[in-house]
Amino acid sequence: MAKKIPFSQDDMNVIFKISPAAPERVVSRESGTIEFKESFGWASLAHYLKTSGAYANAKGGYIVFGIANSPHRLCGLAGGGLKSFREIDPEKLSGHFNEHFAPEIEWEIHEYEFQGKTFGLLYIHEAKDKPVLCTKDAGKDKDLKEGDIYYRYRGRSQRIRYPELKSILEAKRENEQRLWMRHIANIARIGVREVGIFDLHTGCVTGAGSSFLIEESLLSQLAFIKEGEFSEVKGKPALKLIGTVEALSGATLGGSGKHLPKGKGIRTSDIVLEALNQENEIEPEEFIKQICYESTAFLPMYYFMKKARLDLAKTVEMLGGVPSRSPTRKKLVDRLNNRKTQKRAIPSGGSAATLAKQKYAEALRKNEVGATFEGGDFEYCLQAIRGLSVEEVKAHSAYLRGLLRGWFNMHYASANAVLADNMRRAICWVDEALNMGDC
Structure with missing residues (x-):
C-alpha cells in the first residue's frame, strides 16, 4: 500500500472548490475522506480522535478546521482557535493518539491560506495494520469507548459494521500469508544455515x-x-x-519536530493579480500548473514562465505531468504550442463599435482612460487594449496593469460571462506583450 502524500494542490482544489453561486462557500461535502470543523479546540479532542481512528481503519482522510458544517462557509481560523492550532505540539498529539488507540495512528498537520483566511488541516493515513482499536474511554458523552473499532462511512464516523470488519480481517489474513511466503522465499534464497x-x-x-x-x-x-x-x-x-x-x-530516528507546514491556495484571482502586480513570486511553476484546474485557459502565464526561466518546451513538458482531467489543460498547451496571442487589430471601418474602440485606444496611449464606465463602453475599452501594439503595451505597462488590476478587483466577480471573457483576454494580451518574447 503506497503511502499517500497529503496537502497537494490537487487535494486542496477538491476540498476548497468554490460554489459559483456563493464565493464564500465550498461545494465540497463531508464524505468518507473529508470532515469540516468551524474551529479548533482541545475540548473537542475526543471527537477528533474518534474521526481519526475511523479514518485509519478506512482509507484515511482530512479533518479541515475553519469551514462551517452547514452551510459549508469559509470561516477560517482566528483568535484562540488559530492560536491553539498553531501551537499543537506533535509529541503531545501523538501521545493522545497512542493513549487511546493501538496500533499506532500516523498523521500529518498543515496550515493553509486561502482567500485571505487561514485553515488548519489534519490528515490521518490509512493504517498499515488494521484494525485500529480504541484502548481507553474519553469524552463527556463517551465519544470513545474502550474496545470499540471505528470506521469512516459517508460523512460520519461510527462503530464498524460486520461487512467492513470482515473485509479488514480477511485482508489482514491475506497479508500475513503474503509475508510468510516472502520470508520463506528469502530463507530459501539465503540458505537455512545463513539465516x-x-x-x-x-x-x-x-x-x-x-x-x-x-x-x-x-x-x-x-x-x-x-x-x-x-x-x-x-x-x-x-x-x-x-x-x-x-x-x-x-531513514532517521527520532520524533517529529514542531514545524507547522504551511501552504497557500491559488485561484484565478491569485494568478491574475500576481501577474499584474509583477511581484517576486517564489514558486511561479505552481501558478502555471494551477491554470490547468481553472475553468478557463485564458489566464496570464508568460510572466510566470519568465520568472521560472521556463521555455515553451519545458513548460509543455511540465504541464504534461499535471494530473488534471479538465479540458483547460489541453487548451493551455494549445495556446503554447501555437503561440496564440490575444491581440486583435482594431478595424478601420466607421461603425459605432469600431469608432468607440478607436477612441479608447487613443485615450489609452495618452493614459487618459479612467476607472469607471457606462453601458457597453467597458467592453470596447477592453477590446481596445487588445488592439495596442507590443511596443505600446510596454511603453504604458504600469498604467495598463494598474487599470486592469483595479477593474478586475471591482468588476470581475459580478461580471457577466461576456464581460469576464473580455477582461481575461485583455489581461492575457498585456501578459503576452510584456513577457512572451522572453520565454
Missing part, C-alpha cells in the same frame, strides 16, 4: 552472524535503549543499543 531470527519482543538474535540490518519499515515499531540512558515507548519492543544503529534508505 538469523530477530525477536522483536525479547531483542534476541538467533542464528549465524554478529550483526543485522533493520528494514526501514520496522523502525517505527522499535524503541532503543542506549547504555547509560533509558527511554521507554509504551507498547514497543526495546533494544539495547551497543555501538551504533544505522537505518537503511537514509
